[in-house]
Amino acid sequence: MWHRFWDKKEPAKKLVEQIDKNRLPRHIAIIMDGNGRWAKKRALPRSLGHKAGVEALRDIVKACSNLGVGVLTVYAFSTENWSRPREEVNILMSLLTDYLRRELDELHENQVRVQMIGNRDQLPLEAQKELERSMEKTKQNKGLILNLALNYGGRAEITSAVQRLCEKVAQGQIKPEEISEAMFANHLFTFDLPDPDLLIRTSEELRISNFLLWQIAYTEIVVTDCLWPDFNPERLTEAILDFQKRDRRFGGLNKQ
Ligand code: IPE
Ligand code: IPE
Ligand code: MG
Numbered sequence: 001m002w003h004r005f006w007d008k009k010e011p012a013k014k015l016v017e018q019i020d021k022n023r024l025p026r027h028i029a030i031i032m033d034g035n036g037r038w039a040k041k042r043a044l045p046r047s048l049g050h051k052a053g054v055e056a057l058r059d060i061v062k063a064c065s066n067l068g069v070g071v072l073t074v075y076a077f078s079t080e081n082w083s084r085p086r087e088e089v090n091i092l093m094s095l096l097t098d099y100l101r102r103e104l105d106e107l108h109e110n111q112v113r114v115q116m117i118g119n120r121d122q123l124p125l126e127a128q129k130e131l132e133r134s135m136e137k138t139k140q141n142k143g144l145i146l147n148l149a150l151n152y153g154g155r156a157e158i159t160s161a162v163q164r165l166c167e168k169v170a171q172g173q174i175k176p177e178e179i180s181e182a183m184f185a186n187h188l189f190t191f192d193l194p195d196p197d198l199l200i201r202t203s204e205e206l207r208i209s210n211f212l213l214w215q216i217a218y219t220e221i222v223v224t225d226c227l228w229p230d231f232n233p234e235r236l237t238e239a240i241l242d243f244q245k246r247d248r249r250f251g252g253l254n255k256q
Helices: 010-017 035-041 046-067 079-083 086-109 125-138 154-170 181-185 233-245
Strands: 027-031 071-078 113-117 145-152 198-201 220-223
Touching (some): 035 046, 046 086, 046 233, 071 079, 071 086, 079 086, 079 145, 086 125, 086 145, 113 125, 125 145, 198 233, 220 233
Parallel strands (some): 027 071, 027 198, 113 145, 198 220
């Protein structure tokens, strides 16, 4: 079993104790940004920034599992990231494949269920195979859902939902006026997941970059200047504490 990250460090323990366990975010989504800047600061190639980013991801997955978070969605590769140099794209894809290969047994032992959102068919075959194997092996697990956003774009997701609904209309299975928000959400990649409660973006950028456009309608957003490879379970705990201070009104009025 995984060690709890707060067991060995007193400051981490103090932070975790401040979390209200009854009001944990059920779903945390993270835009893991800043690998390139992290490498640049150290005069290293971008590839080493991505490598360090994978290590950060390992720790965050464990931390979410330790804390009892239900779903962790991580933005690992966007539909726009194909426009990066081919070499960088290849490195990102092979890091993903290696991560799954290396971690699958441990993820499985810890009841993590691996899922993905995004268009799988356009990924390299190796990555597709590794994803398929991971999802199949862990599909009965009841712990944290690790949802990898890969070749994911919010606009592409919405467009494909529209296409599938239009097909159903054209075939007479549904009427246009029967399309509700709930039905629409059921045609997204995230049909089986709750909307994120908390969205974290590392590296300061104040934008969404085509991530979960529909699902984040009422998500609380935390942006940190921490670069993704430096993000760690303590920073995650701080983001959760920040989230727990928010007054989520969903367009209504607060309770006082
Ligand atoms: C995030 O780091 C990783 C991916 C987008 C895949 P970046 O590579 O975007 O790092 P910066 O933004 O250049 O620092
Ligand atoms: C968002 O980061 C995508 C991922 C983290 C996978 P980017 O680095 O691609 O976003 P922009 O280009 O700064 O908007
Ligand atoms: Mg970036």
